[in-house]
Amino acid sequence: MIEARGLSKRFHDRKRGEIRAVDNVSFTCHPGRIYGLLGANGAGKTTTLRMLATILEPTDGTAIVCGHDVVEQPEKVRANVGFLSTATALYPRLTAQELVEYFGRLNGLDEPTLKKRVDDIFNRLDMNGFRERRCDKLSTGMKQKTSIARTLVHDPPVMIFDEPTTGLDVMTARAIITFISDCRDHGKAIIFSTHIMSEVERLCDHIGIIHEGKLMADGTVSELRAKYAEHNLEEIIVKVVGPLLKNSEA
């Protein structure tokens, strides 16, 4: 389970002064559920996800991931999380298999377990055709599959996906969406960020809309539809964020 408790992150910029990238964000994601974090570029989604993955430390607040505090026990949290974002690239001079094995070893898997896990993931993601190929020679889709294999190798109970289908062709994107859905069926707690509303509708059980670092709306898809009297998710986001945009422009 993931429980964000008043997560905040402030950065200092020489020109702009203090920037509140994330401001007092709280939400919960249960095992077997997918929480969709939505918002415009620069809204604070990636910073929130980075704090949950303990790559960044919160300035205030905290989060509990599988019973571990992100501030107090970051290494234990990371052992329970698979994190994939647009900024998590692959090592170009390793093969797909070497890369996945490397992360398996860093997660403490012994060699027999690691071999079994790698074979299993490569079969599930249909990656056997390029397992010996260096990552710098892979197509975008192959790279994304390798990244997913990397996040899954230690079978973490929590998965964090930050725009996992960006730049992918339809077939690969579809395979990845199906895979994320399978992860939910296997009882994993998943946080998912995207700009593609069809993916949100297909995957997310719960949605949080973030704007300028603040969580502006939080609920199940049906709850949000009822609250904003709107079926289309895009329109819901506009209804949540639109008035705030007008205020800030004024």
Added chain:
Amino acid sequence: MNFRSVATVYRKELTEWLRDRRTLISTVLVPLLAFPVLMVGMTSLMAVMMNKAEKEIPKVMIIQGENSPRLVAALQASKDLEIVPYADDWKDQISNKQIRAGVEIPPGFDASLSSKSPLTVQIHYYQGEVKSEFAARHVEDSLKSFRDDFVKERLEANNLPDSLISPFKTEKHNVAPAEKVSGAALGGLLGYMVILLSMTGAIYPAIDLTAGEKERGTMETILSSPLSRVDLVLGKFFLVLSASLSTAILSIISMGTSFYLVGHSPAMAQKDAAVFQLHVGLPTVLSVFLMALPLAVLFASALLTIALFAKSYKEAQSYLTPMTFIVVIPAVASLLPGFDLNPKLALIPILSTSLVCKEIVAGTFHWNYILLILLSSSVYAAAGLFLAVKMFQRESVLFRS
């Protein structure tokens, strides 16, 4: 610290490092090939050029020798000189290498030989031009021979013995073999080379493993794993250290081989070849490496720390290139004569190691200084490593934008 994790990071970094063509070129190929190619090529070329210069009979012009037929005849008789007719532009001809030297005989030179006020014969040559310098030497030899003959003639005319002008002779005897004297001078460079190469060998991997990771976008990938920052830094540090030491070791092997090849080259004259015959034993080389080890640790950690601060490969290069000068200056200073170890200097990193290496190569082991330098440089190395770990824990450095 988890040794298994450190070893896993190290193995992965090593695999990537060995697969990088640029690494192989800069760390393995260049140190292995550059010295032999440069040394053997340069010295062979020099030997050929010198032989050619020595064998050439230089064209020499006599200036104002009209009323000194005796000296002119003596110069013309010399087998080592080719006397060419006088021309007003003799200076230009020397500069343009048409002739190699000019001998300016003062007016009334022959007549002055019998007087008590000796005149000066001037030799004009082009300094720095080997063939011109050889020509000047030949002219000087011919003039000396002319003077000796003249003195001998005078002594004989007065029934005086030769020994009158040289009542005794002197001879210098060198007790050290020539190759040892010159070998020791070259051996003094060993410490300097090991220090400099430890530094240069660490630069590329330090950048690749830090700023390179940021640029390739893999830093966030590794930070999302349960690996602790300490283990991550140590894995990377050991790889940079390995690269640094292997560059130094390969370069020293390559240097040794080059000197051996040149020293035993048939193209080299024996006296010239002796210069390249190093007499530095394996224990000495190992001692130098042992002394340089803490310094290599300091370099690896300092370079990692600085390169991590950079956002890109290019930025890191601009930070690290000046570091070479910081290392070169104290290392070169240690080679200056009169720079000897003392307790204060023993605390200055790089300079102290370079000085003690010079002494070790010369066969002097000041154990108190050796221990002090090992201790001080180990403290600096530990501080460097600590700083590197701290830098890897700073978000503002890892995600600097």
